[in-house]
Amino acid sequence: MVVVISGASSGLGRELAVQLSRQGAHLVLAARRLELLDELNAQLGGGHLCVGADVSQPQDCVRIIKKTQERFGRIDTLICNAGYGQVELTASTSPEDLRQIFATNVHGTVDLIHAAVPIMKAQSPQNRWRGQIMIVSSAAAGRGLPYFGPYAATKAAQKSLAEALRVELKPERIAVTSVHPIGTQTEFFNRAESLSSLRLQTPQRKAWRQSATKVVRKMIKAIEKPRAELWPFYPVKFALLLGFMFPGVADRIMETSRRQIQLLNQS
Numbered sequence: 001m002v003v004v005i006s007g008a009s010s011g012l013g014r015e016l017a018v019q020l021s022r023q024g025a026h027l028v029l030a031a032r033r034l035e036l037l038d039e040l041n042a043q044l045g046g047g048h049l050c051v052g053a054d055v056s057q058p059q060d061c062v063r064i065i066k067k068t069q070e071r072f073g074r075i076d077t078l079i080c081n082a083g084y085g086q087v088e089l090t091a092s093t094s095p096e097d098l099r100q101i102f103a104t105n106v107h108g109t110v111d112l113i114h115a116a117v118p119i120m121k122a123q124s125p126q127n128r129w130r131g132q133i134m135i136v137s138s139a140a141a142g143r144g145l146p147y148f149g150p151y152a153a154t155k156a157a158q159k160s161l162a163e164a165l166r167v168e169l170k171p172e173r174i175a176v177t178s179v180h181p182i183g184t185q186t187e188f189f190n191r192a193e194s195l196s197s198l199r200l201q202t203p204q205r206k207a208w209r210q211s212a213t214k215v216v217r218k219m220i221k222a223i224e225k226p227r228a229e230l231w232p233f234y235p236v237k238f239a240l241l242l243g244f245m246f247p248g249v250a251d252r253i254m255e256t257s258r259r260q261i262q263l264l265n266q267s
């Protein structure tokens with residue numbers, strides 16, 4: 001099968017490439033750091049296609065899909081994984097930073113899908129589906145987080161888009177799966193801190209993270225047998241449900257988190 005992975009240079013995208021390659025998939029690896037993609041491709045035997053691309057640029061998303069079609073002639077799974085967070089108070093986030101995070105996490109997702117769907121629609125079905133779109137959102141899609149407001153908003157937007165797409169594309173036999181990890185051991189948090197002068201990470205928070213290997217194993221199961229949503233740490237769904245029913249209680253819990261981060265940045 002042919003799998004396109006945006007954000008394949010590190011973290012979940014890189015781990016997806018490693019595990020899918022072991023299973024014999026033909027991969028398209030996209031990210032801005034082309035040198036890391038080339039290194040990864042060499043490690044995986046050199047048979048995959050690497051595309052240096054910035055998904056916040058619509059023409060780059062079109063190029064990723066065009067190159068995939070030229071090389072492989074089909075797309076079985078498109079994994080919209082590229083994304084980042086930025087530690088910042090919501091009201092202090094500059095308009096430019098806000099636009100950039102939406103351009104990458106949200107527009108980068110939709111622009112890839114826009115380019116890929118006509119190709120998937122024209123394919124003959126394999127195992128019931130013509131293709132699958134997997135959108136890597138977050139558990140943060142279910143609740144705005146202090147110091148991570150714009151990021152959580154992009155993840156909520158991705159979840160909402162996935163819900164609409166899932167129903168719209170079902171008659172075309174294109175499956176849509178959204179993925180909602182909790183904190184996972186990748187470059188994500190170091191990057192999120194590096195984009196501002198604020199810190200977020202404490203030893204307790206680090207201890208809670210899932211391994212990328214475990215999350216990706218579950219993602220691959222959801223590729224083998226498409227489903228609507230994947231929550232790699234299932235109990236978080238119940239916490240979010242309680243937050244939905246009792247938003248005041250959820251606010252108080254989040255207030256504790258906000259104070260911890262504030263203290264961390266005063267020390």
Ligand SMILES: NC(=O)c1ccc[n+]([C@@H]2O[C@H](COP(=O)([O-])OP(=O)(O)OC[C@H]3O[C@@H](n4cnc5c(N)ncnc54)[C@H](OP(=O)(O)O)[C@@H]3O)[C@@H](O)[C@H]2O)c1
Nearest residue numbers: 007009010011012032033054055082083183184186187188
């Ligand atoms: N780690 C977590 O705790 C966690 C939890 C929930 C959801 N997620 C989501 O999981 C996805 C993957 O993140 P990760 O945890 O694997 O973090 P990561 O290790 O920082 O990887 C992020 C990937 O996205 C790519 N990327 C970022 N901006 C890009 C752009 N403008 N154009 C193209 N590629 C871009 C990066 O590549 P380049 O820098 O080379 O472009 C990198 O390959 C993200 O969407 C994130 O929101 C992560």
